[in-house]
Amino acid sequence: MALAAVLLLAGAVGSADLEPRHLLGALAKSARGDELTPLETIAWRIRLPRVLLAGLTGAGLSLAGAVFQGVFRNPLADPYLIGTASGAGFGAVLVFTLAGSFPALAAVGAPVVAFVFALLTVLLVTLLASDVGGVPTVRLILAGVVVGAVFTAATSFLLVAAREQSAGILSRLLGGFGFASWRSVAVLAAFTLPALLVARALARALDLFQLGERGAALLGLPVEGVKLLLLAVATLVTAAAVSVAGIIGFVGLMVPHAARLATGPAHARLLPLAVVWGAAFMVLADLLARTAIAPVEVPVGIVTALTGGPFFLWLLRRSRRAGGAAGVEA
Amino acid sequence: MSGAAPRGRVAPGALRPAGDAAGGSRPRPGALEAVDVVAAYPAAPGEARRPALDGVSFRLGPGEVVGLVGPNGSGKTTLLRLLSRQLRPLAGRVLLGGRPLASFGRFELARHVAVVAQEPEVPVGFTVREAVAMGRAPHVGLLGSPGPEDERAVEAALAATGTLPFAERRVETLSGGERQRAVFARAVAQQPDFLVLDEPTNHLDLRYQVELLALAREQAAAGVGVLAVLHDLNLAARACDRLVLLSRGKVAAEGSPSEVLRPDLLSATYGAAVTVLRSEDGPVIVPRF
Numbered sequence: 001m002a003l004a005a006v007l008l009l010a011g012a013v014g015s016a017d018l019e020p021r022h023l024l025g026a027l028a029k030s031a032r033g034d035e036l037t038p039l040e041t042i043a044w045r046i047r048l049p050r051v052l053l054a055g056l057t058g059a060g061l062s063l064a065g066a067v068f069q070g071v072f073r074n075p076l077a078d079p080y081l082i083g084t085a086s087g088a089g090f091g092a093v094l095v096f097t098l099a100g101s102f103p104a105l106a107a108v109g110a111p112v113v114a115f116v117f118a119l120l121t122v123l124l125v126t127l128l129a130s131d132v133g134g135v136p137t138v139r140l141i142l143a144g145v146v147v148g149a150v151f152t153a154a155t156s157f158l159l160v161a162a163r164e165q166s167a168g169i170l171s172r173l174l175g176g177f178g179f180a181s182w183r184s185v186a187v188l189a190a191f192t193l194p195a196l197l198v199a200r201a202l203a204r205a206l207d208l209f210q211l212g213e214r215g216a217a218l219l220g221l222p223v224e225g226v227k228l229l230l231l232a233v234a235t236l237v238t239a240a241a242v243s244v245a246g247i248i249g250f251v252g253l254m255v256p257h258a259a260r261l262a263t264g265p266a267h268a269r270l271l272p273l274a275v276v277w278g279a280a281f282m283v284l285a286d287l288l289a290r291t292a293i294a295p296v297e298v299p300v301g302i303v304t305a306l307t308g309g310p311f312f313l314w315l316l317r318r319s320r321r322a323g324g325a326a327g328v329e330a
Numbered sequence: 331m332s333g334a335a336p337r338g339r340v341a342p343g344a345l346r347p348a349g350d351a352a353g354g355s356r357p358r359p360g361a362l363e364a365v366d367v368v369a370a371y372p373a374a375p376g377e378a379r380r381p382a383l384d385g386v387s388f389r390l391g392p393g394e395v396v397g398l399v400g401p402n403g404s405g406k407t408t409l410l411r412l413l414s415r416q417l418r419p420l421a422g423r424v425l426l427g428g429r430p431l432a433s434f435g436r437f438e439l440a441r442h443v444a445v446v447a448q449e450p451e452v453p454v455g456f457t458v459r460e461a462v463a464m465g466r467a468p469h470v471g472l473l474g475s476p477g478p479e480d481e482r483a484v485e486a487a488l489a490a491t492g493t494l495p496f497a498e499r500r501v502e503t504l505s506g507g508e509r510q511r512a513v514f515a516r517a518v519a520q521q522p523d524f525l526v527l528d529e530p531t532n533h534l535d536l537r538y539q540v541e542l543l544a545l546a547r548e549q550a551a552a553g554v555g556v557l558a559v560l561h562d563l564n565l566a567a568r569a570c571d572r573l574v575l576l577s578r579g580k581v582a583a584e585g586s587p588s589e590v591l592r593p594d595l596l597s598a599t600y601g602a603a604v605t606v607l608r609s610e611d612g613p614v615i616v617p618r619f
Contacts, residue, residue: 201473207460208467210453218414218447219467219520220440226472265455 050180051283053188054300057177057245058255058282060192060237062274065252066259067199067234070206070267071227074140076315078253079238081141083148085249087121088114088235088242089173090151090158095243096169097162110243111191118239121147122231175246175301177286184244191240195233196275202230203267210265248282248301250308255281257315359427359442362413362524362555363389367422369408382408384579385422390524395547395556397570399563399590401600404576406559407448407528413557414445414526426524440468444522448529450513452501458512459497462487465519487519491545507538514545525549527558531565543569567591567612575599587612 026040026048036044061079068077068084079085091114099109128143155173159166172179199206205226208216217223241248259274282300285307289300369383383405390396390413398406411417412424415431424431426442434442444465453461465487466480488494493515496504501512510530517525527546531539539562547569550556560566566573567587575583575590577599583590591613593606603618 204467204470204475205472207453207456208464210451210456211464212451214416215447215451217436218416218440218445219464220435220437221467221472222436260455264457264460265453266460 046180049182049185050177050286052185053177053180053244054282054286055279056185056188056192057241057248058251058278058280058285059275060188060195060241060278061248061252061282062255062259062278063192063196063199063271064234064238064241066256066267066271066274067206067230068252069256071209071230071234072140073210073212075257076253076312077140078250079234080247080249080252082125082144083121083146083151084118084125084144084235084238085242085247086148086151086155088118088239089247090155091115091117091239092243093155093158093169093173096172097158097165111187111240114239114243115236117151118235118242119232121151122235126231171299173246174299175248175304176289176297176299177245178297179244188240188244192237195237196271198233199230200268200271202226203271206230206267206271207265246299246301248304250304250312251278251282251285253315254308254311257311359429359523361389361391361425361427362443362557363387363425364409364412364419365423365425367409367412367419367424369405369412369417369419371408381420381579383412383419386576386579386581387422388413388574388581390555390557392523392555393550393553394571395550395558395569397566397573397587398557398559398576399561399566399573400576400582404599405579406576408579409576410445410526410528410557410559413524414443415439416445437468437471440520440522442522443524443526444517444520446513446517446525446527446530448532452504452509452513454500454502456501457498458493458501458504458515459484459488461501461512462493462497462515462519465516468520483521484519487515490518490548491515492541507534507541510534510538510542511545514542518549522554524555524557527556529559529561531560531562539565563591563596563615567615591615 026036026044029036029040030044064079064084065077068079068082069075071077092110094117095110095113125140125143125147128147129139159170159173162169205216205221208219208221209223209227211219213223213227238252255278256270256274259270259277263269263273282304285303286300289298289303292298292303365387366385367383367387368381368385370381386405386409388409398409400406408417412419413431415424415434418432426434426439431439453464456464463476463480463484466476466483469480469483470476488497491511491514493508493512496508496512501509504512514530525546530542530546534542543558543565546556546558550571558566558570560569570587572585573583573587573590574581575595582599583592583595588608591606593604596602596604596606596615605616605618607614607616
């Protein structure tokens with residue numbers, strides 16, 4: 001319900017004065033195939049896709065964060081911090097650069113190539129950071145930062161090499177929903193919704209990971225297969241989100257934490273809540289991004305970083321004070 | 331085992347119900363056994379590969395409590411890992427009810443054999459009840475959801491282990507003794523036929539040591555075969571029906587506590603002089619300086 005209210009609010013507020021009835025009217029008329037009024041056209045062609053894209057992105061990044069945190073048994077894992085998003089960003093930019101003149105190819109190809117590079121990043125970071133029985137925070141973040149930096153540098157190189165296209169690609173990479181279209185909504189939904197279902201189905205397995213990989217195996221869990229599947233799912237949604245909306249940090253860190261505080265660590269409850277809150281958070285962040293200093297749009301990644309950075313520091317402090325209680329092994 | 335062993339806070343009637351909730355109709359398999367097993371770990375470069383177990387045979391039947399004792403490095407943990415399929419033997423066979431352990435499915439094996447690891451990880455943030463319910467995973471499967479049968483098994487495990495009073499507390503807030511009991515409760519919720527405990531009394535004070543082994547004996551009374559790796563020989567003498575003494579990867583002695591805990595045997599195996607006193611409660615081992 002709260003999510004529906006947020007969607008309606010964000011749909012209505014913007015540079016053109018829409019009211020909720022325009023959104024609803026546009027929805028009803030589009031369903032019937034009737035003629036739209038100009039305001040309803042804005043609602044249907046611009047506002048709705050944008051809000052939905054933001055919602056899907058927030059949902060996907062939050063899911064990815066919750067899954068990474070569960071698999072690594074590490075509350076500081078997040079698609080951005082462990083370098084996945086940078087790997088995905090490199091893949092997406094690679095496609096944008098090569099397929100700049102074929103937008104249709106870019107729309108479908110970018111998530112796929114982004115996924116390949118993001119998965120490569122996850123495997124590399126996991127390999128570098130793994131220790132017996134878990135992935136310690138310090139090593140995870142160090143490995144993530146290093147691998148992420150390499151991909152960021154490679155991305156910068158591509159951008160420089162792309163010359164006249166680079167400004168457009170850079171603004172996509174910086175994070176934002178200004179490019180929203182029904183096609184991008186469809187692409188993102190096609191990657192994100194199945195991922196949500198798979199992750200939800202494996203929620204109990206994610207709980208078992210909290211016993212350590214050995215403990216989970218002693219209860220019969222096929223640890224390696226499930227881990228790979230979960231990492232692939234989290235990486236896939238990250239890659240899809242990055243390739244349509246750019247790199248948006250900290251959402252995958254913050255939202256699962258807030259949800260965990262509210263509902264406890266059991267993933268059957270945690271994952272759905274993180275998905276809903278992530279969607280709502282991202283829609284609101286985008287609303288802020290496009291209205292704060294209108295008509296200039298702030299990249300939404302700046303908004304999430306400004307709220308997420310302090311949150312991350314607070315979390316780091318809190319987990320250090322609580323020692324093992326917060327589950328952070330440094 | 332003497333009847334004088336304190337029962338701690340565990341009510342004797344709190345055993346898991348006869349014909350236990352889920353597995354009542356399931357026939358218990360004959361035994362968990364190792365036949366002439368050889369096991370070794372990968373050697374460090376330049377070193378000869380020394381077998382950790384060299385031709386060991388071992389049998390754990392239903393309803394008995396067997397203590398695995400021996401010096402550090404004698405192969406206790408290796409045998410335990412073979413019996414729970416955490417390690418595969420280089421030679422020899424490991425059987426459950428006459429069937430090779432390797433032929434069991436993952437969840438299937440976990441329905442028969444439950445392991446309490448030496449320093450088990452606790453699932454931070456979860457309540458004791460939720461953590462104990464994780465023991466139902468082998469019955470629920472990868473994608474299933476727990477049913478009333480699973481809830482009954484969890485309740486029974488909480489009641490049988492005296493963990494009900496702190497069932498709603500988060501596991502990381504428990505004391506060492508409470509935590510170990512919660513881990514034990516999870517193994518009981520698994521409703522296994524065999525319970526394998528790796529130094530379950532490590533880091534516990536006297537009261538919790540006795541309590542935990544009393545709980546293990548209650549499981550045995552309900553028909554579960556219990557194998558415990560124990561360092562404390564006096565504790566082993568009181569808690570176990572039978573002891574197996576390992577030395578350098580071989581069985582040095584096997585039998586009742588008074589048969590195995592002989593001064594000559596212990597001195598030779600451990601390389602330390604001991605005196606064994608006889609009490610009506612079984613042998614008492616006293617180190618000599």
